[in-house]
Amino acid sequence: MVVTIIGLGLIGGSLGLSLKQNGFASKIIGVDNNPNHTKEAAELGIVDEVMNLEEAIEASRLVLLAIPVNTAKKILPSILDLAKPETVVVDMGSTKLGICEAVANHKNRQCFVASHPIAGTENSGPSAAFPTLFMQKVAIICEKELCNREALNLAERLYKSMYMKLIYMDADEHDRHIAYVSHLSHITSFALGLTVLEVEKDEKTIFNMAGSGFASTARLAKSSPQMWAPIFEQNSKNLSSVLEAYIDNLKLFKKHIDSGDSDEIHKLMAGANRIRKILD
Amino acid sequence: MVVTIIGLGLIGGSLGLSLKQNGFASKIIGVDNNPNHTKEAAELGIVDEVMNLEEAIEASRLVLLAIPVNTAKKILPSILDLAKPETVVVDMGSTKLGICEAVANHKNRQCFVASHPIAGTENSGPSAAFPTLFMQKVAIICEKELCNREALNLAERLYKSMYMKLIYMDADEHDRHIAYVSHLSHITSFALGLTVLEVEKDEKTIFNMAGSGFASTARLAKSSPQMWAPIFEQNSKNLSSVLEAYIDNLKLFKKHIDSGDSDEIHKLMAGANRIRKILD
Numbered sequence: 216m217v218v219t220i221i222g223l224g225l226i227g228g229s230l231g232l233s234l235k236q237n238g239f240a241s242k243i244i245g246v247d248n249n250p251n252h253t254k255e256a257a258e259l260g261i262v263d264e265v266m267n268l269e270e271a272i273e274a275s276r277l278v279l280l281a282i283p284v285n286t287a288k289k290i291l292p293s294i295l296d297l298a299k300p301e302t303v304v305v306d307m308g309s310t311k312l313g314i315c316e317a318v319a320n321h322k323n324r325q326c327f328v329a330s331h332p333i334a335g336t337e338n339s340g341p342s343a344a345f346p347t348l349f350m351q352k353v354a355i356i357c358e359k360e361l362c363n364r365e366a367l368n369l370a371e372r373l374y375k376s377m378y379m380k381l382i383y384m385d386a387d388e389h390d391r392h393i394a395y396v397s398h399l400s401h402i403t404s405f406a407l408g409l410t411v412l413e414v415e416k417d418e419k420t421i422f423n424m425a426g427s428g429f430a431s432t433a434r435l436a437k438s439s440p441q442m443w444a445p446i447f448e449q450n451s452k453n454l455s456s457v458l459e460a461y462i463d464n465l466k467l468f469k470k471h472i473d474s475g476d477s478d479e480i481h482k483l484m485a486g487a488n489r490i491r492k493i494l495d
Numbered sequence: 496m497v498v499t500i501i502g503l504g505l506i507g508g509s510l511g512l513s514l515k516q517n518g519f520a521s522k523i524i525g526v527d528n529n530p531n532h533t534k535e536a537a538e539l540g541i542v543d544e545v546m547n548l549e550e551a552i553e554a555s556r557l558v559l560l561a562i563p564v565n566t567a568k569k570i571l572p573s574i575l576d577l578a579k580p581e582t583v584v585v586d587m588g589s590t591k592l593g594i595c596e597a598v599a600n601h602k603n604r605q606c607f608v609a610s611h612p613i614a615g616t617e618n619s620g621p622s623a624a625f626p627t628l629f630m631q632k633v634a635i636i637c638e639k640e641l642c643n644r645e646a647l648n649l650a651e652r653l654y655k656s657m658y659m660k661l662i663y664m665d666a667d668e669h670d671r672h673i674a675y676v677s678h679l680s681h682i683t684s685f686a687l688g689l690t691v692l693e694v695e696k697d698e699k700t701i702f703n704m705a706g707s708g709f710a711s712t713a714r715l716a717k718s719s720p721q722m723w724a725p726i727f728e729q730n731s732k733n734l735s736s737v738l739e740a741y742i743d744n745l746k747l748f749k750k751h752i753d754s755g756d757s758d759e760i761h762k763l764m765a766g767a768n769r770i771r772k773i774l775d
């Protein structure tokens with residue numbers, strides 16, 4: 216099957232490598248408005264051919280959208296304008312409500328599958344791509360009842376071909392949960408990176424004294440602002456209440472630390488320890 | 496050399512395994528007031544013999560203190576009371592000012608080396624120990640001018656035998672920096688775990704939707720309250736201002752998310768991205 220990938224960064228690039236390796240795609244067409252990305256993607260064997268958007272959609276059965284969520288929302292209607300009855304368009308963005316609303320009344324809505332493969336690293340661009348990124352991770356499909364059977368079926372086959380587990384939910388439900396279990400993590404990490412850099416002007420000190428704990432909690436602070444600023448914007452309402460809850464918990468820690476109440480600090484940590492059940 | 500390890504958890508246990516494997520210790524004596532720990536440590540080959548504190552100090556040249564920082568501060572004076580002129584006592588705690596002050600005027604102060612090997616995981620107890628925990632990590636030695644030459648030399652040889660890099664600084668300087676690059680990370684993680692658990696009552700949702708980013712930022716929320724509550728207590732002044740700075744940065748994110756100012760969010764993230772220079 217000929218597959219077009221729009222956006223040749225970490226996600227799009229890894230899709231290209233993975234779908235060629237597992238045989239799902241017979242040919243990968245790449246679309247990216249950054250000429251460095253298309254060049255690099257061709258060199259890395261991520262794409263077989265580079266085309267412009269119109270040509271690519273005309274030439275392929277499956278179109279995968281792996282670009283920042285604001286751009287995805289903006290261009291999806293015109294992609295669906297170009298869709299033939301058998302075209303299937305699957306987006307991969309980290310927020311789902313905005314993009315679903317943008318095409319809710321589009322005549323070709325049934326060709327579109329709103330999804331979110333929960334996979335990524337802190338790195339970006341075609342050179343960050345690797346074929347096993349998605350393996351055994353979860354992919355969420357939203358509003359499956361609005362896709363036609365062939366579109367849904369193809370999207371499911373796509374994710375299953377990479378050994379992903381499928382989950383279905385509403386778009387607003389997705390955005391609410393993902394604010395807690397993904398978007399918040401990124402903000403905690405960005406803020407941690409900022410705080411330490413602001414205070415420790417001598418970066419050698421951070422380098423020398425930071426252990427694996429700091430590396431693990433600050434890793435996501437390396438993530439791409441181009442990708443994440445639009446996500447925070449699109450999911451601002453959920454994120455705002457999530458951040459409020461998080462700041463409240465930090466204030467609770469601060470209060471007990473200030474008053475020297477070790478028992479209360481102990482209780483808070485013991486409560487947080489329950490995360491072990493989920494992570495282990 | 497006969498080495499006593501007081502506290503047979505992750506740190507003490509890993510010291511035992513490491514120092515036997517590399518030949519630094521001819522015999523490891525274990526002291527722990529938890530009988531399950533001594534039993535387990537003996538079964539795991541961490542210690543050759545279990546003794547009470549007095550016997551152990553009498554029988555060994557080097558005494559390593561790997562217990563929670565409040566207990567370490569409390570019992571160090573009586574350990575130094577028992578020290579012979581050639582005894583060397585090294586503590587491994589994550590806060591240094593309190594313990595240094597506790598023995599500042601002790602007649603055997605010169606036998607004591609205040610240090611902090613920056614190594615650990617989120618796991619605890621003898622079964623969490625492994626011999627390469629310290630390898631190529633940094634160990635900090637504080638107030639080296641207050642140790643006699645033999646004590647300092649032995650502590651340096653100890654850490655070098657495990658391929659650690661040595662750094663020297665004042666105890667208050669250590670506590671100030673470590674609040675940012677280690678203690679804060681733990682609080683961000685505990686608070687993240689708590690926040691998500693409070694909201695996502697259905698733990699299956701977290702399990703299904705949490706990706707590697709959440710796992711990485713919430714990992715430290717599994718850490719032992721027994722170890723960490725005393726650290727936060729001992730370093731409360733530094734931690735209080737660190738937490739204030741961190742909360743301020745989170746509020747800044749929240750403000751720009753609430754007002755939809757993507758440019759400002761972008762700027763904050765780009766600033767945080769500088770952490771890449773240090774972590775990579």
